[in-house]
């Protein structure tokens with residue numbers, strides 16, 4: 446992989462969306478936690494696919510179908526390399542993190558028995574809570590959780606007590622989307638394994654910020670979304686260890702996931718196809734392959750250092766505004782700044798920021814239990830990516846000051 450030099454102007458030039466204005470203001474995009482913008486190389490790859498390569502995969506003998514199949518499988522290998530999976534068939538294409546977690550909840554869930562326990566945390570995105578509650582209701586399982594502390598870290602000291610001989614799976618976010626907390630995944634996974642508990646890591650907010658190596662972490666499952674790592678929407682991947690994926694039955698039936706079908710019975714296909722029923726998002730998978738190849742060209746240490754600088758600068762600047770409370774002050778934190786301003790509604794602030802070209806997100810960020818914990822309805826969240834700049838943070842802080850003056 447060729448290392449790309451970390452030149453912010455050259456990086457920004459690759460993103461057509463970032464060149465726009467909102468009215469008379471330059472667009473300042475600080476909603477990266479929700480989705481990232483797409484570099485031209487990814488947009489061009491999708492264009493090329495639909496212009497020159499479009500065909501259904503795996504079942505065709507003709508020229509286009511072969512090209513399309515080769516490129517789809519090449520994308521799987523790109524993702525394998527990106528997360529350092531041992532085998533490419535341990536990478537299952539999904540529609541995103543939510544889809545990957547639901548797959549594990551349903552398919553791993555069928556292996557569980559009444560009274561078994563799933564451990565999650567109070568910090569989770571709804572997509573790492575609801576699927577467990579659904580399978581728990583269906584199978585008579587118990588869902589327990591690691592509680593949140595005031596600074597936005599989890600109370601991992603309670604892990605030993607909460608892990609019992611019945612805890613079959615621990616599922617937690619690598620990085621919190623509403624508070625930015627980075628969880629000490631490797632250490633936690635090791636502890637869970639010593640209890641015989643499997644671990645699912647929700648990597649929706651981590652892969653775009655730092656290197657994630659599934660073999661080093663030793664997680665059993667890892668789910669992520671393409672659209673947050675500079676790829677298309679509607680595509681993502683689930684990593685699972687080969688033996689576990691082989692043990693689990695599929696939950697979606699249809700084309701491609703079968704070896705043979707008769708009117709009486711079906712023999713399932715091997716990995717990874719067993720879990721990929723129907724025509725997949727072929728262009729999306731190929732675009733995602735391009736996105737992770739592009740991202741792998743950067744030095745992650747440089748990305749992390751730069752994003753840390755952006756976060757420190759923004760945190761410092763926002764503290765100069767009267768009445769600001771920051772939510773999430775974990776020692777190890779990703780570039781997410783969640784805050785409120787005393788007496789002001791987050792939605793009003795978001796709207797006035799938008800009128801000045803600044804894109805932030807307001808609300809509960811699909812983490813209602815986190816908001817309940819702090820006794821607030823939601824926050825204003827600015828989430829930074831390595832294509833953002835300190836100058837944009839200055840524009841944001843000035844716009845925020847203006848908004849506060851107008852509302853107070």
Ligand code: PMP
Pocket residue numbers: 478479540541542543544570572573618620621622647649650670811
């Ligand atoms: N988990 C986390 C931590 C997230 O931030 C998100 C997206 N906000 C998801 C899961 C769900 O991702 P998607 O909607 O792409 O499936």
